[in-house]
Amino acid sequence: MQVEKAPPGVDVSRPSIARVYDAMLGGKDNFAVDRSVLERMLESVPDIQIMARDNRRWVRRVAAWLTSEVGIDQFLDVGSGLPTVENTHDVVHRIDPDASVVYVDNDPAVIAHGRVLLADDEHTFFAAGDLTRPDELLADPAVTGHLDLTRPLGVLHCLTLHHVGDEEAHRIVRGYTERMAPGSYLAVSHIRLPEPDDARRAGFMAAMAGYQAASPDFTPRRLADVGALLAGLELVEPGVVPVVEWWPEGPPLGEPYEFAEFLVGGVARRP
Ligand SMILES: C[S@@+](CC[C@H](N)C(=O)[O-])C[C@H]1O[C@@H](n2cnc3c(N)ncnc32)[C@H](O)[C@@H]1O
Numbered sequence: 001m002q003v004e005k006a007p008p009g010v011d012v013s014r015p016s017i018a019r020v021y022d023a024m025l026g027g028k029d030n031f032a033v034d035r036s037v038l039e040r041m042l043e044s045v046p047d048i049q050i051m052a053r054d055n056r057r058w059v060r061r062v063a064a065w066l067t068s069e070v071g072i073d074q075f076l077d078v079g080s081g082l083p084t085v086e087n088t089h090d091v092v093h094r095i096d097p098d099a100s101v102v103y104v105d106n107d108p109a110v111i112a113h114g115r116v117l118l119a120d121d122e123h124t125f126f127a128a129g130d131l132t133r134p135d136e137l138l139a140d141p142a143v144t145g146h147l148d149l150t151r152p153l154g155v156l157h158c159l160t161l162h163h164v165g166d167e168e169a170h171r172i173v174r175g176y177t178e179r180m181a182p183g184s185y186l187a188v189s190h191i192r193l194p195e196p197d198d199a200r201r202a203g204f205m206a207a208m209a210g211y212q213a214a215s216p217d218f219t220p221r222r223l224a225d226v227g228a229l230l231a232g233l234e235l236v237e238p239g240v241v242p243v244v245e246w247w248p249e250g251p252p253l254g255e256p257y258e259f260a261e262f263l264v265g266g267v268a269r270r271p
Contacts, residue, residue, distance in 0.1 A: 004031050009108035015214040017163065018107035022082045024052035029082045029109055040210035044203040047259040055189050056084065058243035058265050059158050062187045063091045066267075072154040072185060073099040074147045078131045078176075079160035080105050083117050088156065089124040097123070100146045104129050104137060131160055132168065134175030152183035158265070161229060162191045163215045173229050180270050185236075188229060189243055189265035193220040204262065226264055233268035240266030 006012045012031040023030040023038045026049070041048050059077075066072040073096055077088045080103035089101040101124045103114055114126035127142035137143060147153060155176050161169045177186060191208070194201040212218050221229075227240045238246065243265040244256075 006031065007109060007112045010112070011108075016107050016109065017214045018081050018105065018110050020211065020214050021052060021159070022084070024049050025056065025084050027082060027084055029113065034214075037210050037213055041207040044207035045259055047257050048207065050257050051259060051263045054243055054260070055159055055263055055265075056086070058189055058246060059088060059156060059187075060086055060091045061247060062156065062158075062265075062267055063088045063154070064095060066154045066185055066187075067092050067095040067099060070154075070185065072152060074151065075099065075101045075154045075156065076143065076147060077101060077103045077156045077158075078137075079157065079163075080110065080114070081159075082107075082110050083113055089121070093123065099123060101125070102127055102143055102146050104131060104143070106130050131157075132164060132172055134172060134179065138176070138179050149179060150181055152181050152185070155180060155184065155186045157186065158189040159191070161188060162219055162221065164217050165219055166221075166225070168217075169219070169221075169229055177233060177270055182270055184270045185267055186230065186233060186270070187265065187267045188226065188240075189263065190226045190229075191220040192226065192262045192264045193222050194262060195222070200259070204259070220262075223264060227266065230266055230268040234271055236267040236269065240264055 004012060012033055015034045015037045019030040019034040020037045023034050075088060075092060092099045092101055104127045105111065106129060111128045118124045118126050125142065125146045127140055129137045129140055138149060164172065194204050208218060208220060223240060241264060242261045243263050244260050246265055
C-alpha cells in the first residue's frame with residue numbers, strides 16, 4: 001500500500017471538509033480518505049464536481065461584482081478552503097490592486113498552504129481561526145491588522161454555514177453582521193435541501209450522508225431557510241437563487257445540469 005505524505009498536523013486517517021472539497025475541484029491537496037468520500041458521493045450525485053466548480057465561479061463573480069460595482073475594497077473570506085485556480089484575492093486585485101483580502105480557515109492543510117502562499121503578498125493575509133466564533137475572529141489582530149471594521153467590508157461565507165445546525169447558523173451570521181459597518185455586504189452560498197416530494201431527494205441525501213464523515217453537523221437547508229439567514233439585511237437582486245442564476249449584470253453562466261438548483265447563493269447589504 002502506498003503511504004501518502006502529509007504536512008505536520010494533517011490527519012490523513014479521517015476526511016476533512018477542505019480536502020474533500022479540494023478533491024471535488026480536482027486539486028492535489030487531498031488523500032485517499034478524502035477521495036473515498038468523494039467517490040461515494042459521486043455514486044448518487046454525479047453532478048457534485050460541477051456543483052463545486054460552479055460554487056467557485058460564483059465566489060469569483062461575487063468578489064468581482066462587489067469590487068467593481070459596489071467599490072468594496074476589503075474582504076474577509078471565511079472558511080476559504082485550500083488555494084485553487086483563481087482565488088478571491090486574484091479576482092479582487094485585478095480590479096483593485098490595493099484592496100485587502102483576509103482568508104480564514106481552521107483546517108491544518110489550509111493553514112499550512114495559506115501561510116506559505118501569502119507570505120510575500122502585501123495585500124492578502126491568512127488568519128487561522130474558527131468561523132463559528134465571530135467575536136473572537138473579528139477581534140484577532142490577524143484580521144483587525146488588515147481590515148478596518150468601521151468601514152464597509154465584504155464578508156464571504158461560501159459553503160460554510162451548512163456545516164452547522166440551525167441555531168448555530170443564525171448565531172454565527174448575527175455575530176458577523178452586527179460587527180460589520182453599514183454598507184457592508186455578506187455573501188452566502190449553501191447546499192439546498194430538496195423538497196420531500198422531489199424524486200432526487202433520496203439520492204441527494206445518500207450522497208450527503210457520505211459527506212457527514214467529514215462534517216458531522218452537515219445541514220442542507222430549504223431555500224426559504226437559507227434566505228432566513230439573511231433576514232434584516234437588504235437582499236441584492238435576484239435574491240437567494242441557484243448560483244448559476246445569480247448574476248445581476250449578465251446572463252446565467254454554464255450549461256444547465258440536473259442538480260444545479262441544489263446549490264444556492266445570495267448577497268445582502270447591511271443597511
Ligand atoms: C466546502 S469548503 C468551501 C471553501 C470556499 N469557501 C468556497 O466556497 O470555495 C468549507 C471550508 O470551511 C472550512 N471550515 C469549516 N468549519 C470551519 C470552522 N469552524 N472554522 C474555520 N473554517 C472552517 C473548511 O476547512 C473548508 O475549507
